[in-house]
Amino acid sequence: MSQHSENAEKYWKANLRLIIGSLCVWAFVSYGCGILFRPLLSGIAVGGTDLGFWFAQQGSILTFIVLIFFYAWRMNKLDKQFGLDEE
Amino acid sequence: MSQFAVNLIFVGGSFALYIAIAIWAKAGSTKDFYVAGGGVHPITNGMAIGADWMSAASFISMAGLIAAGGYANSTFLMGWTGGYVLLAMLLAPYLRKFGKFTVPEFIGDRFYSKNARFVAVACLIVASVTYVIGQMAGAGVAFSRFLEVDSTTGLIIAAIVVFIYAVLGGMKGITYTQVAQYIVLIIAYTIPAIFISLQLTDTAIPAIGLFSTHTESGLPLLQKLDEVITALGFQDYTADVDNKLNMVLFTLTLMIGTAGLPHVIIRFFTVPKVADARWSAGWALVFIALLYLTAPAVASMARLNLMTTIYPDGPTSQPIEYEARPDWVKAWEETGLITYEDKNSNGRIELYNDSPEFEPTATARGWKGNELVVNRDILVLANPEIANLPSWVIGLIAAGGLAAALSTAAGLLLAISSSVSHDLIKGAIKPDISEKGELMAARITMSVAIVVATYLGANPPGFAAQVVALAFGIAAASLFPALMMGIFSKRVNNKGAVAGMLSGLIFTLVYIFIFLGWFFIPGTNNLANTPDNWLLGISPLSIGAVGALINFIVAFAVSSATEEPPIEIQELVESVRYPRGAGSASNH
Numbered sequence: 001m002s003q004h005s006e007n008a009e010k011y012w013k014a015n016l017r018l019i020i021g022s023l024c025v026w027a028f029v030s031y032g033c034g035i036l037f038r039p040l041l042s043g044i045a046v047g048g049t050d051l052g053f054w055f056a057q058q059g060s061i062l063t064f065i066v067l068i069f070f071y072a073w074r075m076n077k078l079d080k081q082f083g084l085d086e087e
Numbered sequence: 088m089s090q091f092a093v094n095l096i097f098v099g100g101s102f103a104l105y106i107a108i109a110i111w112a113k114a115g116s117t118k119d120f121y122v123a124g125g126g127v128h129p130i131t132n133g134m135a136i137g138a139d140w141m142s143a144a145s146f147i148s149m150a151g152l153i154a155a156g157g158y159a160n161s162t163f164l165m166g167w168t169g170g171y172v173l174l175a176m177l178l179a180p181y182l183r184k185f186g187k188f189t190v191p192e193f194i195g196d197r198f199y200s201k202n203a204r205f206v207a208v209a210c211l212i213v214a215s216v217t218y219v220i221g222q223m224a225g226a227g228v229a230f231s232r233f234l235e236v237d238s239t240t241g242l243i244i245a246a247i248v249v250f251i252y253a254v255l256g257g258m259k260g261i262t263y264t265q266v267a268q269y270i271v272l273i274i275a276y277t278i279p280a281i282f283i284s285l286q287l288t289d290t291a292i293p294a295i296g297l298f299s300t301h302t303e304s305g306l307p308l309l310q311k312l313d314e315v316i317t318a319l320g321f322q323d324y325t326a327d328v329d330n331k332l333n334m335v336l337f338t339l340t341l342m343i344g345t346a347g348l349p350h351v352i353i354r355f356f357t358v359p360k361v362a363d364a365r366w367s368a369g370w371a372l373v374f375i376a377l378l379y380l381t382a383p384a385v386a387s388m389a390r391l392n393l394m395t396t397i398y399p400d401g402p403t404s405q406p407i408e409y410e411a412r413p414d415w416v417k418a419w420e421e422t423g424l425i426t427y428e429d430k431n432s433n434g435r436i437e438l439y440n441d442s443p444e445f446e447p448t449a450t451a452r453g454w455k456g457n458e459l460v461v462n463r464d465i466l467v468l469a470n471p472e473i474a475n476l477p478s479w480v481i482g483l484i485a486a487g488g489l490a491a492a493l494s495t496a497a498g499l500l501l502a503i504s505s506s507v508s509h510d511l512i513k514g515a516i517k518p519d520i521s522e523k524g525e526l527m528a529a530r531i532t533m534s535v536a537i538v539v540a541t542y543l544g545a546n547p548p549g550f551a552a553q554v555v556a557l558a559f560g561i562a563a564a565s566l567f568p569a570l571m572m573g574i575f576s577k578r579v580n581n582k583g584a585v586a587g588m589l590s591g592l593i594f595t596l597v598y599i600f601i602f603l604g605w606f607f608i609p610g611t612n613n614l615a616n617t618p619d620n621w622l623l624g625i626s627p628l629s630i631g632a633v634g635a636l637i638n639f640i641v642a643f644a645v646s647s648a649t650e651e652p653p654i655e656i657q658e659l660v661e662s663v664r665y666p667r668g669a670g671s672a673s674n675h
Contacts, residue, residue, distance in 0.1 A: 012664055019176045026172045030165045035334050038327055047298025048307025049325040056161035057153075057383040058294055061168045065372050068175045072365035075180075079362065084665045086360050 011082040018074055022067050030060040090478050094233040097482035098489060101271050102248050105493075108267060109252030109260045117526050120257030121188040121505050127262055127357040133370025135262045136354045138269035138494035140167075140345075140371070141378055142218070143225025144554065146272060146491035151463030153386035157324035161383070162334060166341025168372060168379055173346040173567075175368035179355040181574045181663040183364035188356065190349040190502075190566065191510045197573040199656055200581035201515065206588050208510050210565045211349045214558040215499045216540070218350075220551040222496035223544025226489055232422050232468065233485035239545045245493060246541040253497045254533050258505075261497045262357060268490035273377055275487020279471040279480050280381045283388045286474060293384035301391075312391045318402035319394070319438070320445025324387065330624050340631035344559030347567030350495075350502035361666040389466050392473050397438045397459070406436045415472035424462035431455040500540065504532040550607040556599050556628050564591035564634025572642055577660045579642050580652045587642025595634030599627040 033041060038052025046054045079085035114120040127135070145167065153160045185193050191211060195204025223242055230241020252260040277293070284296035288308055301311040312324050328334050345351065355364045396413060397406050409427060419425040427436060431454055438459040439449060449455075468488060471480040508529040513520050520528065543551065550557060565588045572579045572587070579587075600606065602616040614620040616627065625633065651657075 008661070008665055015664075022172070022176060026169065030169055030338065031335050034161065034165055035328075035338070036331055042327075048309035048311070048313075049298075052327075053158055053161075053309075053325050054298065056158060057164055057297070058380055060165050061372075061376050061379055064168055064172050065369065065376055067172055068365075068369040068372055071176055072362070072369050075365055076362045079666050084667045085362065086666050 007082055008084065011078060011084055014078055014082075015075065018071060018078075022071050025063065026067060029055055029063040034060050088478070090481060091235060093478045093482040094485045097479075097486040098234060101267075101486040101490060104267055105248060105264045106251050108263045109256050112256045112259045112263045114255070114257040114259045114526070117188070117509075117522055117529065119259045120526055120529050121356075121509065122353070123257075123259040123262045123357040125357060126359055129358055129363040129367040130370050131262070131266055132354060132358050132363075132367040133372075134269045134374050135265035135357075136351065136367065136371035137374035137378075138265040138272065138490070139354055139498035140351055140375060140495070141269075141272065141491055142495035143222050143229075143488065143492040145378065145382075146276065147225055147229075147467055147488055148464050150382045150385040150389065151466040153383055154390040154466055155463050157322070157387075158326060159328045159334070162338045162341065164379055164383060166338045167345055168375060169338070169342040170345025171368055171372040171375070173342060174351070174355070175365055177571050178346060178352065178567075178574070179368055180361045180364045180666075182352060182570070183355050183358065184361050184663045184666060186356075188353075189506050189509050190352050190570070191506055192514070193573065194566075194569055194584070195510070195514070197656065197659060198569075198579075198581045198584040199653065200585060203569070203581060203585050203588065204510060204514065206585060206592075207566065207569065208506050210561050210588075210592065211506050212503060214348065214561045214566075215350060215503045216543070217550060217554055217557045218348075219496050219499040219503070219536075219540045220543045220547055221554050222492045222499070223540050224547055224551070226492040226496070227544060228422075228464070229468070229485060229488040229492065232418075233481075242541055242544050245489065245496075246537055246544075249493055249497050249500070250534065250537050253500055253537070254530050257529065257533070258353075258357060258501055261494075261501055262354075264497065265494045268494040269374060271490040272487040272494070273374070275483045275490070276378050276385075276467070277381055278483060279474065279476055280385050280388075282476050282480070283392065283470065283474045284384060287388050287391065293388070294380040297384040297387060308391070309387060312387050312394075315391065315394045315398070315402050319398075320440035320442055320448065322440075324390070330618065333621075333624050333626055333629050336625055336632045337629035340563045340629050340635075341555075341559055343567045343635055344561075344563035344631055347562035347565075347570065348558065349506070349562075349566065350498040352570075353502055353505070354498070385467060385470065389470050389473065393461070393466075394438075396473060397436055406438065408434050409436055410434065412436065413472075415469050418472070419461075419465055419469060424465045426460045428458055430458050496540065500533060500536045503536045504529055507532045507536075549604075549609065553599075553603065553607055556603065560595045560599060560628075560631040560634065561592060563631030564595040564638055568635050568638040568642065572639070574660065574663055576643075576646075577657045578651065579646045580649060580656075582649050583642040583644075583646030586645045587638040587640075590641045591634040591638030594637050595630050598622070598630045598634075602627040 034056035041051040044051040118124055149163055191204045191207035194207040226245040227238035227242040230236055231238040252264050280293040281291055284290050284293040288296040288299040289302050290296035290299045301308045304311050309325055317323055358364050358367055436459050437454045439457055441457045471484055512528050513525050569584055569588050601613045605611040
């Protein structure tokens, strides 16, 4: 049982690390590039406006999709690796 | 063929399809009724989530909001998609593992407290009822414009169709009709957008056209739009926002509110495995993004189209004469959503921004006030007409708008009725109710919910306009933190959870009521709803994120001052974290 718990604990820690990393990217593209850092990105022109505008209306959404699929793929692999997937 | 006949074919055809699906997907058990039997494929579920999520507000109103606000209203785009990242990582897989039927059931079991469950039921009902009224009213508007019936008759027809598939099929019927509705709504949304993008920028993909060159002027589209509207006194479309704190908090409130809305969460209960719950969040966002990446393009292109229709020779020349207005203006005037008043009696349509800064220019041009008021909700619906698209595209838009409204309405009604029949009737009033009895109770509750929603859709109460404040505020401040702490903390106990939920909820509601009126009764607000009065510049619509923070702090503080949750609750938390294995612990 203790063996199993240790394994489970490692799995949960790996999950938390993955979540924290993913949410950093999530916040960076939306709150960062899309809102707070827009003035810093104003020099980078994108089709009549700047990169911050593009992140707010397109880039953040595209990144969100990539993040979820990356997370799902990694976690489903971790489930198997730790022997915790559903049969 | 007349436009009316075309609309009738599209709307009638789509309704016949939904009813056929309902008859095919009849629910035989409570498991069918609550979670569609639990065997829905993740891609199918992703599509159903797309339709469940994209409401009349997404389909009809969002592009209009962005067109009016420009960059500042990008918050809706990020907020209503970013929540899926939170769902995929923080809630959906674990709640799927928990394997029960409703959101309040998890809160009640995890915090071993009937009170926690009731608070969750109350939050769910207030948020969902507010939300559903908007859907029913939206269906009524679409009907009255496209099928030339009055909006109450339209509402009743829509309610009957929802009644058939929701009462008969429950979640099972709703799932497969939502898939059909997703296909109808996404085609309806993207086809006119592609046409308009081709007309304006020669680019077939609207999301790329948005950042391309405006063919006629040779300027980038957004630069052209900025030029035209600023020449008429409007704010720069791409202008940055000064109050960044409020913009961040509003986006955050929309994101965590999205993740906490029960009608979205319960869709994740319908897939076979935890791994599928993760995949379906990804697919859901793909299907949602098809509309959300197109919406900002529709917004800027439709705004430019509207301006060039009124000012065919450019904003510094004369606008068109009222008598020469296009047919779509006449059609929308009849619904009262476009109004014209010839203030300077020159027979022309002067559309501009009545601001003090623009006043001298307007006076110099002999203008005596803005003469055309266009309700921003018509932007998407009128889009095909503004761009002179063929009549079948208009019929398609009618069917698409109704699909968006009805699919979301059905999802909300299911969340309400399953909560009443499962959490209140089976959970509290009559725990020994039989499986058959509970299925019957679920169907009766659903029927009652539809009747109430239809009545409220026809006679919307004052709070119905406050979907963003009420539904997202409550879900963000109360439900999301409770669910997240239930999964990620073993230490938060019953007292902490109830105290946290109530303090987050009460703080958020009080802040909203101070500015928008107590229970939204006009005139009862304590302070005028202006940025100067807001605490640190935080608008009442953005306060949900602060409420969530208060919820977390109070829950942790109260929990750490009181006893640990019992060992079997800690084992329950373990079991939801792992797709396999520890799951058996809670069943001992």
